[in-house]
Amino acid sequence: MTVEQLYRYRHPSVLGPDGLRLATSGGPVEHPYFFDGLIERPPVVAAGLLAVARVARTRFFTPPGMLAAILRAADPIVTSDGAMLRFESLSADCGVYARLDVLPDGLGAIPRAAGTTNVDFNGPMRDALAGLSGPDPMHLSVGDDEVRVRTLDAEAVERRVPLPGRWVRSLAELNVIARALRPAATYPAAHLRRLLQTQARGARSADVLHVVPGPGGPRLASRPAAGSVAVAGLDRLRPVEPLLRHATTVRAFGLGTGSAWLLEMPTARLTVMLSPAVSRGFSGEGGLLSDGVLDDTGFDLADGTTFERRLPLDARPDADDQPRLRAARALVDSGAVVPGPDHTIVTSGGTAYVVRRTPDGERCTCAWFATHGLGRGPCKHILAARQGPPIGGPS
């Protein structure tokens, strides 16, 4: 399913003489007003916002047969929890996630309100951010106060963007994935920059390689080692490159062939998560199949805490609207699930797949299980077998 999201901003976001004014749309009110104050280290925040915006606009994987036209990108979202601001985005292929956390000590004032809203990141604003330099604090407003609303003479901005259901599910899956990530190694930022610079620019690789700590800095290997993190398509980390000069350390986290990279900077943090394969978005990772709850809270790897956010969407997919769950229910309802003495037969698409239970979990003879095992959640046959009569016959 696709959510047709209407972004309606009072004015385009702009970086001008009086600072950075971000226009907001949707969330707790039509145009939330979250923050108005100085930010420390504007170049850090500017580079972070640009990285978030770049991820939102990028398609790191184009499926074969897809037309050249790039999907209209979803606007980044910002969450205020009353202490810090978090700017998030997801790439068009749903395989790269980026979040800039502007920490309390980076904000010259306490946020005025809490909630999550969309923010306009237009071309001219990004261009202006790219040219920002200098150590002096800068004024930032996220939304507008009543006085400004009355005096605004800028033209409103309105655009519709179709958001695939997988985009929404990806954000929800990220929460589950982030909680399962295990810390691997911490590197000086210069080491990660060197690693990225050794990769040919412009080359898009789907290879899964392992970033392994070593003498002289991390190196790439074809097999895992202690402290290593697997990365699919290392070039997908390039959006963090401009921030590495501001970062002190980079913490790496891993789960299977998925990874997360947390850049620690003065007054801000940038988290980038990469899906387990270049061709895979986060939506199909199956974590929600186990949890069963479309929970759109976020998870902060820096301190292992969740943060509240309710996605500012015009329509929300059903928590049960998981393609595999739907398919499993349909199999059960059609009588395709037949328990045997030590296995269950699930007939689907004219083939009788065998689901059996082992000490390491269920197994199935379908192509999905053969490719992914349980690493992306159970296949629809295993789900159907769980929902249907138990192995050994009806209870």
Place this chain on the structure above:
Amino acid sequence: MASVDEIVAALADVPSADRVGWRFADEVSRLDQPVTPPSRPVPAWFRVGVENAVGWLAGTWPQRPLFRPIRALDRAGIVTPAHDDAYVLAMVSALGDRGDAEYRLAVIRADHELRDDLLWRVFEVEGGGEVSLTNVDKFSMPGCGWADAFRTLVAEGALPRERVLNSCLAALGRDFSAYRAGFFARLFDSLTPTPAELATARPRLLRLLSSTVPATVAFAARHLATTEPDEEFLDACPPALVVPAKNTPLALLRLVARAAPRHPERAAEVAAVALEHRHRDVQLAALQLLREWGAGELVASRLDLLEPSVAQQATAWFGLVRPDESPAPSATEEIKSVSRTPGERAAALMAGDTDPWEIEQFLADVAAGRAPTELNKPARRAFKYSGELRHVVAAMLLGERPHLSRGGFLALRLREIQGFTGPRTLLATPSDPSGWLDPAEFVARLAAQPGPARHDLIAALLRLHPDGREAALRKGDVSAVVRYALGGPPAEIDDHALWVAAARTRAPLDDDPHLIAAGVTGAGRGHAARLTVRLTSDSWSYQTETGTRTVVVWEPQLEVEPRVVRHTDEPTVPGPEADFVRWQAQTWPHDAETFLAAEIEAAMSSAYGENDGRTPERLDALLAHPGRLGPMAATVVAAALTAQDTGCRIRAAEALTTLVPRRIPVPVMAGAMALLAEHATATRWAAALRDTGDPHTVIAVLSGLLPRLPYTHRGLNALIETLMEECVRANGVPGKALDPWLSGFTGSSKAARSARDLAKLMP
């Protein structure tokens, strides 16, 4: 040519589903100009169609001036598309003609609104794919591109020079890709800005030092070199000191040095940033400046970022202590998969698994009548993947004949299995994942299944493990050829292929006098194969805009002694490249050389963009092979070390450090690299060997390779530098054989200087 009315009428006859963007662009291109107003307002579908044409042109470069008539309709108020990004890109795409500059120039000269307003949007809209200023210019005829138009119009005074220069710099400051940003740098340069213009541009140029596009940073640095560096320059400089290439940071450090007398502390802080650069030359340049300025305290915190030789210099100059490097962690053990049912195994193989153990177990399932019968539909889908292993698996499940491009012994085995009339236990199923067959297990299977299938028996004989043969021989009553394979006495040779298999398992690497005496001669038959490879070259030249370019391609020529007599059922004779690398490598566990000899040419092709993508499989097969590895294996590794793909080079480097010297002697590895030296890209070799985490092996191999290379060898300096850094890293010394070679360098080339530095490490 046609009027608006005629074009509308012509399009009205077209079914609405066919009134697409390109159709409108094509029809509207017939428009008479100047435009005659239509007799009535154009219909809504026509307006939409013209807008679609704009959208189509924004993504497609027609190489013709198809935007001109659309612009004419716009100016005449007949159809007025929004002047959005698509409109701008349509203008970029199709205002001009690929081969005639006048089309574009004429429109810009005559259209004031376009010239004064819309034209400047081309500096703001990046474009992509076919449509961008860079791409249109790249593929236009000389003199007919957008840059030519801008230069012409600036020279005429039709466009303000200052605005063009400023717009170029503004465009470079946008978030454009490197490819598309390049247009603006080149246009700016081609206008040859004066010193005064550069001085005016200085604030923008300083901001460009933090561009994410390395070429833009280099552009800015080049122009800033003509201005006097000040504190603003020092503040803007740091991001540019760590761009990947070394020339820009080196140039900037020279400017930093010029600013130092007026701003010593800031200059030192900035220079210290350059210590983080990955290139040794940049690190050294920064270190020398810091030494000059007595700023050693800025070095200590970056000591672990320095190349070993630079760190050594830093510790000597500043009295620092370098912490010991912890060794690289070793690879973790792979988790063994759980045992699978026949159905799960077949599904996994049809999903792309190529594990040889699994395919052999699958064949055993098929032969024994255990193959799953419920996976026919997935097998039908997998059968379409001709050329892949899943196709073979599907064929076996469906009873279809598998298509193998090279056939060979593999095809014979598969056909034989498909021909079984009842369930049987395969003899050749390995007893362990490396492909060996336990002799006792083999004899037991023979006893349980009299009348073995011929190719199954050949395959089994070739897999017999060297251990346990005597005991197996005592166990059962076996045929003469089996007895011979297990070490028993010779007997009359009835079936050549069976006796060849027996001889090649009895003494894999030796000549077999019994077979030779019986006339079963030839490499891999009665005689052990002796394999050598040499390279021959083919070259051709072609003309480019800048001159003549010569391309040299090297090809391996395999020489097999004594003569080769090929029979399909004798897989110990070197044959064609494998269909399925990992599986076929296990055909003869005693010796990998025969198999790998056929893979060298394909491995060499990994250096180019067009290759079969199977080099990782070759390396996996090589690493997993339990048998003899020698020059052929080393050549495959050397070829993969220069692969275009980073992942391949990494795997090759890992293979090298795993196998050398334990299974491939250092001289053999060095010899293989020397053989491929003209084919390989030395800098790729150098980079691959830098990050292995095993400096001692790298030192040994490079010490053996370098003396075999001419002093003029391209990329030699990279190899010498790698050897030096690994020596310093490991507190090692280069091999003695290098001494005479190093002292033969003359002159002041980079390689000569590096050689002299390396020579200082000799004991």
